[in-house]
Amino acid sequence: MTITQLRNATIIVHYNNEVILVDPMLAPQGAIPALKYLTSKRVRNPTAPLPSNADNLLNSVTACLITHCQKGHFDHLDRAATKWLRARQIPTYCAEKDAPFLTKKGLNVKPLSCSRSNPFFQGSIELIPCVHGDGIVGRLMEHGFGYLIKQANEPSLYITGDTLLTDDVRRCISLQQPDCIVLPAGGAQFDIGGPFIMGVDDVLEVGALSTSHIIANHLEALDHCPVTRQQLKAAVANQPWADRVHVPADGETISEVF
Numbered sequence: 001m002t003i004t005q006l007r008n009a010t011i012i013v014h015y016n017n018e019v020i021l022v023d024p025m026l027a028p029q030g031a032i033p034a035l036k037y038l039t040s041k042r043v044r045n046p047t048a049p050l051p052s053n054a055d056n057l058l059n060s061v062t063a064c065l066i067t068h069c070q071k072g073h074f075d076h077l078d079r080a081a082t083k084w085l086r087a088r089q090i091p092t093y094c095a096e097k098d099a100p101f102l103t104k105k106g107l108n109v110k111p112l113s114c115s116r117s118n119p120f121f122q123g124s125i126e127l128i129p130c131v132h133g134d135g136i137v138g139r140l141m142e143h144g145f146g147y148l149i150k151q152a153n154e155p156s157l158y159i160t161g162d163t164l165l166t167d168d169v170r171r172c173i174s175l176q177q178p179d180c181i182v183l184p185a186g187g188a189q190f191d192i193g194g195p196f197i198m199g200v201d202d203v204l205e206v207g208a209l210s211t212s213h214i215i216a217n218h219l220e221a222l223d224h225c226p227v228t229r230q231q232l233k234a235a236v237a238n239q240p241w242a243d244r245v246h247v248p249a250d251g252e253t254i255s256e257v258f
Helices: 054-058 079-088 096-103 135-140 167-176 200-209 229-236
Strands: 002-007 010-014 019-022 063-065 091-095 108-112 118-120 123-129 145-151 157-159 180-184 213-217
Touching: 002 054, 002 213, 091 096, 096 108, 123 167, 145 167, 157 167, 167 200, 180 200, 200 213, 200 229
Parallel strands: 019 063, 063 091, 091 108, 157 180, 180 213
Antiparallel strands: 002 010, 010 019, 118 123, 123 145, 145 157
């Protein structure tokens, strides 16, 4: 298994026989309005372009996995990605509750149960609930699912999805100790309310809680994610497990570490 960071929460998981695109946001830089308004430096989204190798990477994709997509969460499935998936009829896996929404968009939908482990290629996939913010912000957000993926003769992988560090997330990490965890670390926050994904402190807690390799993303691509790659690298640099934390650049592939 190797994992390529495309942009924001969009990654590509490469197995021997399958290449899985996760949470695709494929719009050009600046194509989508800003998410923060109480600022003198309003910036449109995405704030970064797709990497130069994006087309070559996407050409290898055989399946797609969506953590959440309703209530306007364009950063996990935007119009450009929907059009791309529909044109190619890429099998698109999602939670059962998202299946009707995506079917109406003409996608080739493969629903996954949240109440049991699901068969998934040469292994299984289990859905772990997300809490995408609390309080007033949490009531406005779509709370999706992370995915614990186990494949024959491959490292186990936990894609947390957009979530705070909840007891469900901690429990999955503590009990399963997946070989690799992909987690959002941008500390996303609107003009009002608290963060609704993990940030620097949460990466530190996960690093101490697990023996996993951690791939941090959801960084430097949206105007409401203040954490930078450099800040995150500096925060973990002195930890005894710092070599297990990876903060890939867009277009970079993580391999030979699991």
